[in-house]
Amino acid sequence: MTLHDLVIRSGTVYDGSGAPGVTADVAIRGDRIAAVGAVTGRGAREIDARGLAVSPGFIDVHTHDDFAVLLEPEMAFKVLQGVTTDVVGNCGSGVVPFAAGLQRFRRIHPDANPKPWDGFGGYLEHVDEARPSLNVAVLMGHGSLRRGAMDLAQRPPSRAELDEMCAWVREGVSAGAVGLSTGLIYEPGRYAATEEIIALARELGGAAGGLYATHMRNEGDALLEAVREAIRIGEEAGVPVQISHHKASGRRNWGRVRDSLKLIEDARSRGVDVTADQYPYTAGSTSLFAVVQNGAFRRDSPGGIGTLAASDVLIASAPKHAEWEGQTLEALAQAWGVAIEDTVERVLAAEGEACFVVTFGMDEADVKAVMAHPTTMIGSDGVPSGGKPHPRLYGCFARVLGHYVRDAKVFDLAMAIHRMTGMSAKKFQLVDRGTLRAGAFADVVVFDPATIADTATYAEPRRHPTGIRAVLVNGVVVGEDGRHTGARAGRALRRGRR
Ligand SMILES: [Zn+2]
Secondary structure (H helix, E strand, C coil): CEEEEEEEEEEEECCCCCCCCEEEEEEEECCEEEEEECCCCEEEEEEECCCCEEEECEEECCCCCCCHHHHCCCCHHHHCCCEEEEEECHHHCCCCCHHHHHHHHCCCCCCCCCCCCCHHHHHHHHHHHHCCCCEEEEEEEHHHHHHHHHCCCCCCCCHHHHHHHHHHHHHHHHHCCCEEEEECCCCCHHHCCHHHHHHHHHHHCHHHCCEEEEECCCCCCCHHHHHHHHHHHHHHHCCCEEECCCCCCCHHHCCCHHHHHHHHHHHHHCCCCEEEEECCCCEEEEEHHHHHHCCCCCCCCCCCCCCCCHHHEEEEECCCCHHHCCCEHHHHHHHHCCCHHHHHHHHHHHHHHHCEEEEECCCHHHHHHHHHCCCEEECCCCCCCCCCCCCHHHHHHHHHHHHHHHHCCCCCHHHHHHCCCHHHHHHCCCCCCCCCCCCCECCEEEECCCCCECCCCCCCCCCCCECEEEEEECCEEEEECCEECCCCCCCECCCCCC
């Protein structure tokens, strides 16, 4: 007689709360966890997890997979690193209104031509219809809202334009979007004053409503002013704040994360719910257009990215010139025998905003300081584009667990899992996710803490991690021993709902 659909037997179970692991079985029936403990009944299927860690599925709170979950619903690059939920819509890049969203995401998916949707409710229905392999929660990207309301106008919105944006935010809130995101170094988010964002954030529903997530106006010389702006928006609108990919960018700003972490601590002590996310690498990635627009190649760049050298910038995607991918701007300039400015101009003329780059601008000590801080959760910020995407797209979560937990000992395994699961689910209000207990959804990862490792590198980024035994989404095995099973068991998640 079988009692359960699946029993994960005798693993070290981490419940996602940060509590140490305990040896236990995990029984699954349907899409839910039936029991955690000593399970006597057999499962129709059993996974022997002796010597392995059993964790809630990882929640990637920072993604740009809005279209990828529809266009390549198996999402192998995510589920095979243990990710069972994606939060899309970060950095102001959103899917509503549809035309603005399509225009934006064609930079990542040049041939995308999905069936249009109406509002965030419509998008979430599309996700359910596409049935991707992982769950999807959506942030409302301010950049797309602003583009829809007022194109690229470099001025404050009129009353009518602001009303239009506010109406979309209200629609998103009622449809179950998890919050509002901004990208304040990007077109057109960079043209928004703090007051505009506060007005939109006021529509989120206050302390118990959606959160405000921000790719801040500056991660370089003016990092601290930018953190203050984010906190002010949270305070004045009365909403929780999520600082995206917390970092200090540009060599002369290295070490400043100690001050930005202090600002977060001070705000928290005043009662503002401020946290952050981070990807575990010293290189970032964004569009070459944005790098140039923010003046990153100027020696004294006042822009949001800090100062970069041409040797620090690697081409990640160039859809029309795959041969450029994986080369630095410096190498291209040498090969072409032209100046850096001309190289940049030539690449932008050929590829426009579809050219993404990897930028080496951070300090490893800063990465560790941010990761060690209790306000940081993990988010990949992966961009699913090009032949040489930043390796975080495939390796983020395994890199934290292998390189930073086991090898560098920045924090312990239970805490690292918490920052990928329970902490993330609570902040983004994903009910019954990010936890292993009876009644919760059966999003589960089984992995070997002794061997888990990212294998994706800057040179060879499209490689899946090793050491992950099984990945379950809503009770269904979608990944097994590094292979996708083909199963697509994900759902659209709506804020605060089961
Ligand atoms: Zn960003």
